[in-house]
Amino acid sequence: MSNLIIAIVVAGIILGGPLTLFAVIKILARYFATPKAKIVALKDAPFAVVVDWDRESLPLEVFRVRVDFAELVRGGRSTSFSVTFADRASKKKSFALPIELNESDLAMIKDDKVDARTLKQSYFTIEIETADNQATRVRLPKRKVLETLKGEAFVPSSDVETLAPVKPDEWSLLTRVFPWRHAAAAAAAAAAIAPKAEAAEGAPKAAAAAAPQIADFVVTKVWIEPGCIVCDACENEAPDVFEVTSDTCIIRPNAPLGNALSIKAAAEGCPVNVIKYDTRPA
Numbered sequence: 001m002s003n004l005i006i007a008i009v010v011a012g013i014i015l016g017g018p019l020t021l022f023a024v025i026k027i028l029a030r031y032f033a034t035p036k037a038k039i040v041a042l043k044d045a046p047f048a049v050v051v052d053w054d055r056e057s058l059p060l061e062v063f064r065v066r067v068d069f070a071e072l073v074r075g076g077r078s079t080s081f082s083v084t085f086a087d088r089a090s091k092k093k094s095f096a097l098p099i100e101l102n103e104s105d106l107a108m109i110k111d112d113k114v115d116a117r118t119l120k121q122s123y124f125t126i127e128i129e130t131a132d133n134q135a136t137r138v139r140l141p142k143r144k145v146l147e148t149l150k151g152e153a154f155v156p157s158s159d160v161e162t163l164a165p166v167k168p169d170e171w172s173l174l175t176r177v178f179p180w181r182h183a184a185a186a187a188a189a190a191a192a193i194a195p196k197a198e199a200a201e202g203a204p205k206a207a208a209a210a211a212p213q214i215a216d217f218v219v220t221k222v223w224i225e226p227g228c229i230v231c232d233a234c235e236n237e238a239p240d241v242f243e244v245t246s247d248t249c250i251i252r253p254n255a256p257l258g259n260a261l262s263i264k265a266a267a268e269g270c271p272v273n274v275i276k277y278d279t280r281p282a
């Protein structure tokens, strides 16, 4: 296979001349000049991030690894956390970093009982920050991460240093499981059965108590502050309002703001908390 690729490259250079050579160099440089990242399970650690790069061609000093995860299950949920290395401990060679997550976050990440559509839209974003203030983002579909976490434990090569397990930075952990959405779903489910209960027991209060939640506010303005990590969660939640581009998120021109609860859900689900909105009472 590699012989075939080399043959194609050589043929391309001969036939295409300097322009082809330039394009090949650009593609190879782009591939090798960025660190790679993946999420794995190690023998003694259920969750670890492996960051891998070629030290010869890419002299990096990694000082922070950040993980964002968002999933649009009913109600929506997300988590975000980072591990920061002190200045002198920044990593100059590839490493496997076991991260000690709390049980609920680990269970959320490993939950495979989500429908196929949700799974297709669930992503991890790993951000690798270096001492020279460069950040590389690697996006991993949850489907692939689950396959890795459920498979055999990852065994790092001799080029990859296995670090001691660490907890996420105390200030970084931000887990959201939209509570109001759960309340609304529970109320809607109760409303569906309330009429029967009312008819059977003559209890009108049951129906009133079970009425689905309706927004008591109107959204008057929505905007995005700097820092979007292009995770797509807001566009999945409210596609009429949010548009995620290749490097940020924007509010669509003349976006309808009528679905206040959906906008609230998108803002609460934003892993980096950059969606802001103004309201007034309904």
Ligand code: SF4
Pocket: 224, 227, 228, 229, 230, 231, 232, 233, 234, 235, 242, 244, 248, 249, 266, 269, 270, 271, 272, 273, 274, 275
């Ligand atoms: S604004 Fe927030 S939710 Fe939307 S894409 Fe950016 S980071 Fe994700």
